[in-house]
Amino acid sequence: MTDATASAPVAAAPAHRSLWADVWRQFRAHRGAMIGAGVFGFILLAVIFGPMLWTIDPGETNLRARNQPMSWAHPFGTDNVGRDMLAQVLAGGRVSLAVGITAMAVSMLIGAAIGVLAGYFRRLDGPLMRLTELFLALPILPLLLVAILLFRDTLRANFGPEAGVFLLIVLIIGITSWMQTARIVRGEVQTLKEREFVLAAQSIGTKEGRVITRHILPNVLSPIMVSATIGIAAAIITESTLSFLGLGFPPDFPTWGRLLFDGKDFMTRSPGRVIWPGLFISLTVLSVNFIGDGLRDAMDPRIRGR
Amino acid sequence: MLRYAARRLLISIPTLLAISFIVFALLDLAPSDPTANLPLTIPPEVREKIRLSLGLGEPFIIRYFKWLEQFLINEPLAVLEQMTGLTIGDSENRLRVLSWATRSPVTDLIVERLPQTLWVVGMSYVVAVVIAVPLGVISAYRQYSLFDQIGTFISMLGFSIPTFFTGLLLIVIFSVWLGWLPSIYDTTHVVEDWDSFWFQVKQMAMPTMVLALANASQISRFMRASMLDNLTQDYVRTARAKGVRERTVVLLHVLRNSLIPVVTVIALGVPTIFGGAIVTEQIFRVNGIGALLITGIESNDIPLVQTLTFIFAILIVVFNLIADLLYGVLDPRIRYD
Amino acid sequence: MTGLKHLLAASTALAFCAGPALAERGADGELKIIYWQAPSTMNPFLSGGTKEVEAASMVIEPLARYSNTGEIIPALAAEIPTLENGGISEDLKSITWKLKTDVLWSDGTPFTAADAIFTWQYCTNPEGGCAQGAYFDGVANMEALDPHTLKITFTEAKPFPYTALVGSESPIIQAAQFAECTGSRAPECTEQNFNPIGTGPFRVVEFRANDVITLEANPNYRDPAKPAFATVTFKGGGDAESAARSVLQTGEFDYAWNLQISPEVLNEMEAAGQGKVVVAFATSVERILVNFTNPDPALGPDERSVWKEDGSNAHPILSDIRVRKALSRAIDPVILTEIGYGKTGRPTCNVLPGPDIYVSTANEACKTQDLEEAKALLDEAGWVPGPDGVRVKDGKRLSFLYQTSTNAVRQEFQAIIKEWWSEIGVETELRNISASVFFGGDPNSPDTFQKFYADIEMYTNNFSGVDPEAYMAQWTCEKAPRPATQWQGENINRFCSAEYDALAAEFSRTAGLEARAEIAKKMNDILMQEYVIIPLIHRGGTSAHANSLGGVLINDWDSELWNIADWHRVK
């Protein structure tokens, strides 16, 4: 396009702003993303600080207050052994979100590393892409289930019951979900590599490592961030699916998926046991997806120009 | 193109072998015991005998190669024999992959389960595509319109709410409260007249919808993005400058180009049809492949899980290849040599 | 014809449970049964699972079976052999069964003693991996005195000889059909294993493993008026909750098995009015086991949780009976029952909860929780409350590792019991292990229930049939699992008492129900009063049937489908 996209900024008085400020400006214009960010922020704050305000121990049973509906004493009601649902949902959210975020971080780390290496070094491209294909072809859910059976107890023994399972689930989700990111990053790196500023860095004599860290990585950050939001959402869903199938965290360890699994039998009797964790899973995933959508728009230079 | 396909196929072979080894090894290493689910009243000597009778006495590598031979040679031959009625070689003494739980050939179990999975999951996929493509097209064409906003929100909802949640919700609403639809899928149901057809429709409705919602969400988002990419291309302006009707511009020029990536995405999703929808099948008791896998895992039926997992891997590899080739067929710019 | 007489005798034996006027065979159409754990085979010898055994019980039958009251009644046998009628030899070393003479297999061929003998050979073939091998323990020989008389001889005196070929776990298969399927070929006979020819009221039309079994009335069944149903659809898969719903709420099925779900949910579903929940109690007890040996990880593999004759390896805290008793006194089994089982369980103070004549009444105090007494016991034992509420003695905290298998109800129990124990100053670390590992018996895994690398563990055990001899013999010293036995052995507690061992030996020599019951109760009381085991709940088999289904007599001693021939539609 020639004249239609009047993208050259006015030379006279360009407000001094970095690229990220620009992205943020565009992001703010995306209503869905802003609502998503608000909801996600709220959930995040709630699960981080909520347990400090709502101090009931989520594991504390109260046989005199079983299957309570919503009340002031128990805003989300109680379960069939009288544990407070609000406390459980908050505690479960900590785990679910921590799983989501950590698993995403693991998967991004692997995905970005493999993507950058494959995209940047031609020699590594073949083998690394074969590896990616191999992982893509591995049916994830069954292997996930098996791996959990396989390593659960070893890790439990070494890291304690909670940290062990957490580590395991996070690692497994991370290790089995990096492939899309790697592919996207690789593609992006391959185009970036042809961009003249990379050539310019080479002509300056910048070392390869620094070319990657200084020129390649910052520029693949936006696809990585978009995949990251999708990754968080996917990891939360995967964890809850595993828990739902009864194969994730053990029953005494509340996560949203686990709460949903335990509560599903009580769906008609105390709907709160399903609705609250279900709502939180859905809201979190929804808001994160909307954030991803907004980020994608905000970082897409074609859209940003408009 | 042919040469490209051949090359891709050749590359897939080592990949598949590697996968077969990983699958076998992982499952074999899993601390699962085929007798763990038996009642505690069964004494240990008997358990040990059961284990030996399941072939657990041999070393790992031997079992791997045996399984590989059974899987790659014996099972295909057996399936072939069943389909054609011919007898090939020594079919009596051919060692097949036997399930630990049922002691029957694993492939027979899979063949038995395939129809319901193909029906329900396949139908949901078809429904998803049929819904998603127009949805994506309109959403993109009317970007930021109310339709687009609502469509985007619904499709977001579709992949934000896990299927187990929607599934349970539907059961409570339609089976328990309203009593309209059966909550348990009858795999033996045979469609022979209008009524039985109607029953089939009713029993497929919920699982199909749950899966279709999830799938349609993904596909429509892809479709929308792809349409948006293409709507701003120069050739669209050319088509308009030719005086072509707007509908033709969108439905012929833009859609044709936008479908290229979407079709490959759709092709990549096909293995999941064969793989079954583990959670949905479990919830609605559609005892298909996914449910088989879960039972296999729960009852430590390692040969069954190994075989299913590997078949699934093969399907993924094959459909990856098909997706690539489709790309070449649909996009004249791609020449694979 | 003698056949007719026998047949009449048999039906009179069952008359008390038969429904209203005998209808025509197949008149009631289709029966829909849901077992949420789907059967994987119809051959109970290849799978010890309850679901397989019960599914098979519609098709193949034993010589005798247990009624819903735990009584032995004839099935393929004409009568139950006893010492009185001479069916059991005086030296208790043989039993002679008279078979019904008019029984036909579903393929029309006659049933004879040869089939019974074949079944014994089939199951005891060393290469076959028969899951029911224990039923034939001690059988020295089987011979056919005539085609309808079977003599079983035992290697030593057997005071309770109704094991081999008795009960749904030990039915008789047709020799002609399985002749080629012995030994290592047993698993390969898919057709036979999925579609066994039987003498029962139904025969298989189609078997889909782990999914659905379609059956139809056996045209050669010995009672021409039975079964009332023409076909049975036996669906599997899913979970207990939705199975219950399909019978109690949506009415899609007639009968649902093993509804282990939260009592509140079950009650609510039953309130919908479509069907009834029925419970039968046999011998299953959910119990807490106390480790008598030291599970300290610091000890080596040969020491940890290994019982030593010199007592050097006794548990440092739990070997004090006052502590064990205190733990028991702090538990309220009534509340646990209410929360976890409702009417599908009842609180118990015995590890041997049935049949009725074996049940001791000496331990009822355990049903009432007494935290004060528990505290007093701990005080007495020298455990004084520490600053954080946890009791200490000699600088050691009163702290236990409490393990069980992964299961929602068990984790709830763990949480509640932990709460109670913390009230008396006991600290508890909870641990749950996936069932397949916990019960998997892998000698290399540290997490099996046999290894007991914990202070306390909890699970359910029972015995099949009605005779507790083998069950009670589990707590003899020699049965303690240890490295030398590859960690096999049933004395999971590693409890060792000369008095108990002596009683066990006596039990194995005593014939006569009354005398045997006396000994069994004594043994039970020792285990209870030593607080070796803290029994929690006597668990029942819970099922649900539609209101329109008649003739159901729930039975936990045998297959729940034991009298399916009598089931009928209530008009």
Added chain:
Amino acid sequence: MPLDAAKTETLVSVRGLSMHFPIYAGIFRRQVGVIKAVDDVSFDIGRGETLGVVGESGCGKSTTGRAVIRLYKPTAGSIFIDGKDISKTEGDALRRLRPSMQMIFQDPQACLNPRMTVGSIIAEPLDEHRRDMSRAERQEKVRALLDQVGMNPDFANRYPHEFSGGQRQRIGIARALALDPKFIVCDEPIAALDVSIQAQVVNLLEDLQDRLGLTYLFISHDLSMVRHIADRVAVMYLGKLVELASRDALYESPRHPYTKALLSAVPTVEKRSVERIILQGDVPSPANPPSGCVFRTRCPMAEARCAAEVPAFRKLADGRGVACHFAA
């Protein structure tokens, strides 16, 4: 005279430079051929001189430029800079040579990392090579460089997207100057700029050359701009050097039929008497170039001989070089 720079001593000397890219095909990805992007090219550039390289897209001029400063590893040939053959140098040794030769890129949008500030972009070569300088010194140098290319030194902490194309090109030039190079390859530095801006950049390049005694390899498809800036001009076609002559000689009396056609095709404001030569057809694929003379398929003078025999690049009487059988 033009082959060996006469004006002063030679700074850059390229001999027989070839840059071939392999083509892989078939089931086993075997190499089935090569794209001869640059094929046997030789030239010299004198100190302080500007050598223009012209040709149509795909003729190999950019590849030549990149190969000369060793952004590629040449397939054959040698490159002497200041008498030192750098064609085989690798790794750290090559890195140490970088300061003496720099490059200015075509796309002012693409050649600046959008995530870095102008200051850090210009400082990057200093960070890499001038560890001896203190932070403050480096900052001072950046300011000086910005000033040198006619930009406000205070712009150092802004981002590239805040600038117009011409300004970005100035930033690119400042970066190239940071290490005080002797030799700069200008790869179509004005192609992406508007007409009114092109002149600004070209004037700046000329000023810098005068002031700093730079040597340029100026690659462009704009023949009038090359005429303006270059001292000598090389014409490339399909990876080959077809003519190399001093500016005036080339523009006044081109000898190679391709040069003639190229010159006549340029639309100009002034009326020209030269008969317009319109070449037929397209440039052949470099993967499958014609036999003999690569230009013969479009050459109005082509004869049988041209298909059989590769014309040598030979020196004519007036010192220019031409690769044509018929040039005299």
Added chain:
Amino acid sequence: MTDQREAASPPVLDVRNLETVFRVRDGQVHAVNGVSFSVREGELLGVVGESGSGKSVTMMSLMGLLPSPPAMVTGGEVLFEGRDVLKMTKQEMRALRGGDIGFVFQDPMTSLNPVFTVGFQIMEPLRVHLGLSKARARERAAELLALVGIPSPGARLDDYPHQFSGGMRQRVMIAIALACDPKVLIADEPTTALDVTIQAQILDLVQKLRTELGMAVIWITHDLGVVAGIADRVMVMYGGQVAEQAPVAELFARPQHPYTRALMQTLPDLGGARKERLLTIAGQPPILRAPPSSCPFAPRCAHVHAKCREANPPVLDRGARHEVACWWTPPQEGRDAA
């Protein structure tokens, strides 16, 4: 020749005071501000300007080819054979596009639909506008390919665009534009993406076709050299306005607008004496956030004076069909020393 035609025929396309605005996030960009011009049958109007000068937007907006939103034509009229295009229904407008008015765009690589054969794309306007049968359309398409100089046209109809080189693709684009014998051909920088030797081929072709077919051509370019070679009249645009408009010889002989003059001076020459130094125009072309209230070129103008900053100069005819929008009058010395 031009004068003759002027008397003989009314303008085919007459644009008056066209205004186009882009809605952007933080306001508006006034891309076209009161542009007026006309073309007659057989006339080639060259439109020159830098990027952002509004030359493409003008042409796109008069045929409704700009995406809307964000673009909006806010004023003026476009008379095609006397009818106002801007008031036409969608159907009428469509009949005009591709029928009476053909378009050729800048980038032949992206302007053709990659997944349809070239034949299909040429046949499309034939079938839409002329209602030709498939066979007839194909025949005609082959003729058109032959007309634009593509060898073995019949065989190449079934090829896809990627099988053509850039120059060939531009020929295909021209064939599409010519398919229905348009009265006006609008070419938007059709040779910018091409090499000079290929550009020469295309220029040659268009010149030939124009005389053969007798259509009016509007040729947008940023290259003064190109218009000098082919145009009858030249319109120079700046800041969304017409800066100067004159017959080609007149314009190059006596450029009156300071912008035109400066533009000519910045260009190096291919022949003649080499300039020691190129003249430059300082600063950047403007982006107008509001309709210009002063001369948009004033900030960069060498001859700027107070009035330029106060009012936007109207387009004034300075004789010899030479129209200029400038307050300044160059000294009457004939040809300015360029």
